[in-house]
Amino acid sequence: MSSAPPQPTVLLTLEGIVHNAHLFNALHTHANVFTVKSKAEALSFLAAHTPHAVLLTDAALSTDAYRDLCERLHSYVLSGGIAVMCNEFSSFLKTPVFNRWIYHRTDFYLNRAAAAVCLLPGLLPVYSMKASSLKGVDAPSRVYQPAEDSFTQSNVFAPERVQDQTQAPVAYRMVGRGWLGYVGDVN
Structure with a gap:
């Protein structure tokens, strides 16, 4: 069969x-x-x-x-x-919503309280990525997020403390009966 x-x-x-x-x-x-x-x-x-x-x-x-x-x-x-x-989506988005984005590299941590984490097995506990992160994402939708002691990582600029803890380079949210996801990793 x-x-x-x-x-x-x-x-x-x-x-x-x-x-x-x-x-x-x-x-x-x-x-x-x-x-x-x-x-x-x-x-x-x-x-x-x-x-x-x-x-x-x-x-x-x-x-x-x-x-x-x-x-x-x-x-x-x-x-x-x-x-x-995902993929090149965030890199080539040409709309006035750029005030909703943060672009930098840092260590992002798995948000174990995220609603979707149990649906996405095998995720790494910490992930360093250069990303176009969404700003103002509610905590249950942030799959990865910065830690309170996260700093930007750059070969050009001095490290700065990541101020916005509501940003998410990876988000996943229930919409109706389905799911909408976002992966802003640019590399």
Whole structure:
């Protein structure tokens, strides 16, 4: 008796940019990955399939040209889907929401009180990353966060104490019956 194939994970690369090829090659070895590279292809795929997760790898979705796709993804998440903004998404976001970002490298610590930590096994307890962190993230949604004694890390500038403890380079939050994630690591 053969089991049903796993639900696909969709890799949404609207601008055709795929950095971190080693990461996505590894993903292909552990998941049934379907890559879409256009709005029409994404809408068609989502109309015919319910993927396990959708990885949003670039910021094209933040433009008005993709409003209908954003609405479809919003419905997908509300009804139980998982969407994660990752890879180059934060690096190429061109909107006026930059006052909601903090960009630096530091040691970020796993927030064991985060609602999603039990759903994401195998996370490292501390992770040094250069990231575009979201500001003002509620504690249960911060998967990684700075510690009270975290300092910025730079080869150019002197270390400074990380002031904003509400920032999160990795966040994961329940939206409706689904989950919305963000990974701001830029390297």
